Amino acid sequence: MSSDKSAGVPARFNVGDRVRVRELPNLFYTRTQMYVRSVTGTIAARTYEDLTPEDEAWNRDDARREQYYIVRFRQKDLWPEYPFAADTLQTELPDGWLEPANN
Amino acid sequence: MSHSHDHDHEHDHEHPAAPMVEEITDFEVLEIAVRELAIEKGLFxxxxHRKFTEWAEQIGPAAGSRLVAKAWTDPAYKARVLNDAVEACKEIGIDWTEPTGSGTPSDYMNLRVLEDTPTLHHVIVCTLCSCYPRPLLGHSPYWYRSPNYRRRLIRWPRQVLAEFGLLMSPEVEIRVEDSNQKCRFMVLPARPGGTEGWSEEQLAEIVTRDTMIGVALPRAGRTADDTRPVHKARRPVPHETEARP
Amino acid sequence: MTATVGDTPIKLLETLHAEDHAWANIAPRYGVTDADPPWKVSLYATLECLSVGEALPSLERRHIEDRLGETLYRQIPGPEQQLLSLAHILLSRGLLSEQDLSERLRTVRQRLEAG
Known part of the structure; x- marks a missing residue:
């Protein structure tokens, strides 16, 4: 549960910001799916603060909580030959997996 | 009421005694054996186990159906659902912080309800495993957990929907929600025509499980989901090369 | 973290009448139309308890289930596949021993058959 909000890492992004999913090495355990790596999307919502799955997997309860976001991608950006320009996909990502994107 | 266990004396005439499997299967035995040993080893x-069984026996999609029907008839309630779904669930008797009445994994703490419009249709998947809003929808159907659904929905959502009998117009944006973190998601489908003046109870009947996952649309007269065989992975009609890993 | 779970068949589980006793096959023989076997809810409760108690986190289990479901237990339908995978994981990790389980399978069946 994300009760201890004061300990969190400051959230860096707001709804509407363009972000790119970082290409980080796969640690033993992650919930960041391969298909969104290096792809740029838009912050659709801020959800909650929590530990990252990587820290939870190692029982690092003292690790700092991070803001999570729902990020919206255009399907065309995930799969270049996707034929319907308006279709989208959303998934949730923690702050540390994202970097600002300008395009 | 007779205390006899003889099925011929069943008094409920509207529901004649159901046939039973009259042999003991290896699975029935295995389930009991594994559970008993796990308890003896102190794993739980x-x-x-009793508390979770009680909870698991009574959950189903009825709570989700009530939520949708209430949101359709009460715009103020719909606004509360979209703003804070966990709070709004309390009004229909579902407490996400205590679904079993005996504590719960933190996984259940976040819920977002996704509203369909005439130009936007949501469909939910968990590519990672099978995350699912169980306090509202009960246990996920088998196909939802199948690798086939999880792998293909994100790439070919329109084809997968077509396999469910749902052909979406190209004008409608399909938005796939991959629920692979701690938020759980449910679709608030659009209220269909032909339901004007219906009560919440009538409306709830057409809000089936599949309409809240987003693989079906509610309509007047449709009160049950189709049973769906699990498709073994088969080659979909490719609209892109298969080469990309 | 805990030991990996391999795809090597486990002798004891191979002795079960997995296909013949699967609900999808046995229920129609008796004219039973319930979609799910009666033990499914109890299995789900067991899985939940194991996850909450951290003996076997759900996500980890699901990944192993997926793999075993495409290899060893490919021919076995829905909840039966989950139950076999669970037994497979608990045995592979030494949380249960094959000898204990074998003995318990025998005594449980005796109890059930005694009525």
């Missing part, structure tokens, strides 16, 4: 307690 019999009391925990």
């Amino acid at each position: 307690t019999a009391e925990d």
Whole structure:
């Protein structure tokens, strides 16, 4: 549960910001799916603060909580030959997996 | 009421005695054996198991159906659902912080309800495993957990929907929600025509499980989901090369 | 973290009448139309308890289930596949021993058959 909000890492992004999913090495355990790596999307919502799955997997309860976001991608950006320009996909990502994107 | 266990004396004439499987299967035995040994090894307690069984027996999609029907008839409630779904669930008797009445994994703490419009249709998947809003929808159907659904929905959502009999117009944006973190998601489908003046109870009947996952649309007269065989992975009609890993 | 779970068949589980006793096959023989076997809810409660107690986190289990479901237990339908995978994981990790389980299978069946 994300009760201890004061300990969190400051959230860096707001709804509407363009972000790119970082290409980080796969640690033993992650919930960041391969298909969104290096792809740029838009912050659709801020959800909650929590530990990252990587820290939870190692029982690092003292690790700092991070803001999570729902990020919206255009399907065309995930799969270049996707034929319907308006279709989208959303998934949730923690702050540390994202970097600002300008395009 | 007779205390006889003889099925011929069943008094409920509207529901004649159901046939039973009259032999003991290896799976029935295995389930009991594994559970008993796990309890004896201290992996969990019999009391925990009883509480979860009670909870698991009574959950189903009815709570989700009530939520949708209430949101359709009460715009203020719909606004509360979209703003804070966990709070709004309390009004229909579902407490996400205590679904079993005996504590719960933190996974259940976040819920977002996704509203369909005439130009936007949501469909939910968990590519990672099978995350699902169980306090509202009960246990996920088998196909939802199948690798086939999880792998293909994100790439070919329109084809997968077509396999469910749902052909979406190209004008409608399909938005796939991959629920692979701690938020759980449910679709608030659009209220269909032909339901004007219906009560919440009538409306709830057409809000089936599949309409809240987003693989079906509610309509007047449709009160049950189709049973769906699990498709073994088969080659979909490719609209892109298969080469990309 | 805990030991990996391999795809090597486990002798004891191979002795079960997995296909013949699967609900999808046995229920129609008796004219039973319930979609799910009666033990499914109890299995789900067991899985939940194991996850909450951290003996076997759900996500980890699901990944192993997926793999075993495409290899060893490919021919076995829905909840039966989950139950076999669970037994497979608990045995592979030494949380249960094959000898204990074998003995318990025998005594449980005796109890059930005694009525």
